[in-house]
Amino acid sequence: MPELELVSPEQEFERLRGGFHERLRKELARLRVLNEALQSANVNFALLAGEIGMFAHRLCGAALVFEFAAIGAAAKAVEAAADLASLAKNGMAGEALIVSTMRVLAAKLSEEIGSSAIAAPAEIK
16 A cells, blocks of 8 residues: 655645646736737627636635735736726726736736746737
8 A cells, every 4th residue: 555645734735836836827828818819809898808807816816825915916906907897988998907907917927937028018928
């Protein structure tokens, strides 16, 4: 019978936290895809704002659980911007609000994963 290795709750948390940290590159890539969709003329803005909001909500929750407060706060701002933008009558103002908060989130993600290139709002790519 294989011997089980006992780990403390703190060690298990750090293992899970490390896994979340590895996932941040994928989250940044997803943010870039959402930004590209936002720049497209052939997009249903309300649906995309909802999708951006859901993405940001999930990221915020996970970031806060795993003690990445700056990412959590930036994701919360994107979520709030997406919620407000989906209610706004002026799509351009809503888009600008989402893009500016997405840029901050991209910077926080890049900082955490060690990427030095921070793109301008229309260039989160």
